[in-house]
Amino acid sequence: MGFYLRSLQRLPSLQATMYSNAANVVMTGALGRMLYGEPIGPRWLLARLGHLSYRLIIAYDGTDYCGWQLQPSAPTVQRALEAALCTVLRTERGVLGVRAAGRTDSGVHARGQVVQFSCNKDLDVSKMPYKLNSVLPHDIRVLRIHRTAPDFSVTCSALGKCYHYSVTNSEVHDPLRNRYAMHVRKPLDLAAMREAAAAMVGTHDFTQFSNIGEEGGRPRKRNPVKTLRRVDVVKLEELAPGALRIEVEGNGFLYKMVRHISGVLMAVGEGRLPPATVTRMLEVGSNAPPGCNGRYRGYNVAPAKGLCLHEVFYDPRVDDPSTILYPDLLHDEYGRLLESIPASDDDE
Amino acid sequence: MGFYLRSLQRLPSLQATMYSNAANVVMTGALGRMLYGEPIGPRWLLARLGHLSYRLIIAYDGTDYCGWQLQPSAPTVQRALEAALCTVLRTERGVLGVRAAGRTDSGVHARGQVVQFSCNKDLDVSKMPYKLNSVLPHDIRVLRIHRTAPDFSVTCSALGKCYHYSVTNSEVHDPLRNRYAMHVRKPLDLAAMREAAAAMVGTHDFTQFSNIGEEGGRPRKRNPVKTLRRVDVVKLEELAPGALRIEVEGNGFLYKMVRHISGVLMAVGEGRLPPATVTRMLEVGSNAPPGCNGRYRGYNVAPAKGLCLHEVFYDPRVDDPSTILYPDLLHDEYGRLLESIPASDDDE
Incomplete structure (x- = not known):
């Protein structure tokens, strides 16, 4: 209920309605699960709550990394960035669902890599780059962060x-x-x-x-x-x-x-x-x-x-959190896509 | 005598005269020293013979070096370059007398550092950059090498x-x-x-x-x-x-x-x-x-x-080995300066 009330107090009317609905669904869902004796684990709750989508623009010197993609026993950019996000947001890796627009190979650099993650916190996007850069290694830098449309996909929405x-x-x-x-x-x-x-x-x-x-x-x-x-x-x-x-x-x-x-x-x-x-x-x-x-x-x-x-191009509407980018496809109560959109080829 | 004859065969007349005189002086000197029972060490001989002056133009990423100047227990650019020269020329460090136009500080980079050394070999200057670069670390590169006037001074001749x-x-x-x-x-x-x-x-x-x-x-x-x-x-x-x-x-x-x-x-x-x-x-x-x-x-x-x-400027005459740059000052038989010319301030 606290979340419900806070949402109503803080946010502009349209978003407030969305948030309050979301909170409603979560609370009702939780109540239902409690009534029926189903466990409410933290993972279930976070998956319900993690519905704010963010877009990071990062730059890195790839010399000392084995590319973007997470690997079990090698330093990768994704690993370093996820560690920084977990430290700053005080959350777990799996909840964030970090994905990048281009899965750069070992040794490849980036000046405009775009990374997406989900989070249940309403982050102050103007302060986040400083917070993240203070814990990131010197060869990875977060340039900007934006909140995005809930159905934004870092790969499929790229133009x-x-x-x-x-x-x-x-x-x-x-x-x-x-x-x-x-x-x-x-x-x-x-x-x-x-x-x-x-x-x-x-x-x-x-x-x-x-x-x-x-x-x-x-x-x-x-x-x-x-x-x-x-x-x-x-x-x-x-x-x-x-x-x-x-x-x-x-x-x-x-x-x-x-x-x-x-x-x-x-x-x-x-x-x-x-x-x-x-x-x-x-x-x-x-x-x-x-x-x-x-x-x-x-x-x-x-x-x-x-x-x-160097750069990934998007429709400017992706940075508007109240937009639905793919109105013809089915969305859940948070605006997240339920159907998958045709995959684009982002293989470099 | 072998040196004397080789000089006469190989070199153009003017230089040959200079060389034959030089060889003459060395041989006479050696004879004199032998007659008077003075030892003729390899150092004395090399100091006599090391009269060809060379000018290297080098570039380096100074990040991993404690500056140019040789230090007892720290990696410096001078140490790395001297090691490469000793390997390629099969000689000792002390004979080369390596000096630089600007003694760059720790962490400072160079694209046009100029380095001088003396050597008793008539080097093929077109092949030397490749030979040196093949033994130098990747963050130091020899761009060019020239034979210079015998009285060239890397610091004092800089304009x-x-x-x-x-x-x-x-x-x-x-x-x-x-x-x-x-x-x-x-x-x-x-x-x-x-x-x-x-x-x-x-x-x-x-x-x-x-x-x-x-x-x-x-x-x-x-x-x-x-x-x-x-x-x-x-x-x-x-x-x-x-x-x-x-x-x-x-x-x-x-x-x-x-x-x-x-x-x-x-x-x-x-x-x-x-x-x-x-x-x-x-x-x-x-x-x-x-x-x-x-x-x-x-x-x-x-x-x-x-x-x-970025660059050190010199009079173009420095790259002509038959020129005497400071005709008013006293030179030895090889054209080397015996008097010191007023020191310029190369402190950066």
């Missing part, structure tokens, strides 16, 4: 992503960019790279630019047709001698797709592949070319350290 | 230096720039910073912008009057959000001068100091203002991690 791939094209690698950029000694032909990059823009089957169905990789049933909006090769000479950046923006990415794209572009820049190969690779798509194990060769997949998840 | 100080001016520090940039949360007023920077350009007594004569610091007799040619505040928004760089170029620098300058400029940018304070500090110079321990306060010396020795 697209932008990745940056950094290269140092000079005789000797710049030690101040060694952690964040790949080194290419041979002078790169930017005109040829830009020609090849232009061929990639648009909607194509990118099977040849990914690890899908490679030997050892598990075959996937996902759609390999993606739309790239932009593939730019940018010179950043004023930042460091020989600094280059490949910027790739698209609606979705296959596993290691940006690293394949960067590898192909560097092979083109070095003169090892003609730009026309890119067009052929896009035409072949998932129909394996004869021989060569179903793959075009002649390039190396670019190393992880040059890759950075 | 000036350029330092870069990197800042991230945003709510939260960018973890991908954490090793190389200072973080300033409060928005910086670039116009005020540029006004203060403009006041520093020119010839002034920079005592107030250094650690000279501070309590604990040993008092120095050096000239505190320096000429700054350029103090620029550059915005690098396309590199990273909130990225700024303070570029300082001058004929010489006092100890920690660039970090003092950067600290003052950031205090000005944050509104903690009015730009006019800079003018007053330059006017006061080495005359201590009343109170406050002879120092202006109101700013913090900027941390080492943001500082990078």
